[in-house]
Amino acid sequence: MRIEHAETVVTSPGRNFVTLRVTTEDGITGLGDATLNGRELAVEACLREHVVPLLTGRDAARIEDTWQYLYRGAYWRRGPVTMAALAAVDTALWDIKAKAAGMPLYQLLGGASRRGALAYGHASGRDVPELLDSVRAHLEQGYRAVRIQTGVPGLGTVYGVASSAADGEGRYDYEPARRAAGGPALPVEETWDTRAYLRHVPRVFEAVRHEFGPELPLLHDGHHRMTPIQAARLGRDLEPYDLFWLEDATPGEDQAALRLIRQHTTTPLAIGEVFNSVHDYTTLLTERLIDYVRSAVTHTGGVTGMRKLLDFAAVYGIKSGMHGPTDISPVGMAAALHLDLAVHNFGIQEYMRHSADTLEVFRTSYRFEDGLLHPSDTPGLGVELDTEAARRFPYRPAYLPVNRLTDGTVHDW
CATH class of the missing domain: 3.20.20.120 (Enolase-like C-terminal domain)
Structure with missing residues (x-):
């Protein structure tokens, strides 16, 4: 069950979302969420430029091995952008494995x-x-x-x-x-x-x-x-x-x-x-x-x-x-x-x-x-992405608020 290709989908139906879609050679598709509020395009670029090129030809069933490959193999570990990108790959592979088994993921x-x-x-x-x-x-x-x-x-x-x-x-x-x-x-x-x-x-x-x-x-x-x-x-x-x-x-x-x-x-x-x-x-x-x-x-x-x-x-x-x-x-x-x-x-x-x-x-x-x-x-995660609908909601830049104390000092938001 080899990975044939993977792609990112950025859509904004009221707010921005980043989704990774992974497809195997036998046509099974898995989805992973890579959304990082206010920094969505940083994760999308990480996936598109650095992670997706590593996936083609990998065995989609080897989830733990792929997780370790992307976590340890990158050298620069952890951090919200890296871990959100890793999360998207991992979740998509679990979606694929459960669909292949004909079971909901929790089983x-x-x-x-x-x-x-x-x-x-x-x-x-x-x-x-x-x-x-x-x-x-x-x-x-x-x-x-x-x-x-x-x-x-x-x-x-x-x-x-x-x-x-x-x-x-x-x-x-x-x-x-x-x-x-x-x-x-x-x-x-x-x-x-x-x-x-x-x-x-x-x-x-x-x-x-x-x-x-x-x-x-x-x-x-x-x-x-x-x-x-x-x-x-x-x-x-x-x-x-x-x-x-x-x-x-x-x-x-x-x-x-x-x-x-x-x-x-x-x-x-x-x-x-x-x-x-x-x-x-x-x-x-x-x-x-x-x-x-x-x-x-x-x-x-x-x-x-x-x-x-x-x-x-x-x-x-x-x-x-x-x-x-x-x-x-x-x-x-x-x-x-x-x-x-x-x-x-x-x-x-x-x-x-x-x-x-x-x-x-x-x-x-x-x-x-x-x-x-x-x-x-439903087998897999139980969520499907409508790409036609996604295209109707293009990405719009957004930032979370900044907080200041009454004297103007920047504070935690």
């Missing part, structure tokens, strides 16, 4: 460990009443766990707050990367005040718990904006509201910083959506400084790379919480769902519904029922 990963993957949605509002309405809407859509984000009094645009209410299918206008119709758009600059945020957030969770009771799993994303001692304070202040997790409380580069947070709060911690290999987690896992790993299949070396990470985390009793916003394409989402169903140490899956235009380009078969996601029993 090749050991079979189902559960009926479906518990998913959480993104409830948000500019103020508390708008947030409570958003939570109600998510519960009506079938979610059984909800992430809570609100505006902060005195600040303008705040990360995680959707710019509009949900449409009839439960999709929100939430795309932080600003796109330009003609030429590059400069990043939008937002303003941040951590002290105002720390005063506000506990009152938000008090209101949500008062309205919806103690049973609903609630999550919150700090988006790397706190120092370790600030994160420790917030974790402690949120303990009465029994969070499922506090995510990305502090920048992840300094793994030892999580020691201080862990010492001061029992609120469960999740981190890792900006990580791209198992090596980024070594201290966090071996010292049990977190409870959930937040990496995405798309950015962590594909199904093979993510499985290595989750198996390592399982040794220390740490669970999965894979990244799944709308800048992970339906191909990347499907890959995550097959792992969610198969691995023993599953925790929860982030799930934001893609736009109607995106679902026209990527024909999906995964389903969401009673708060659970299932990848379907």
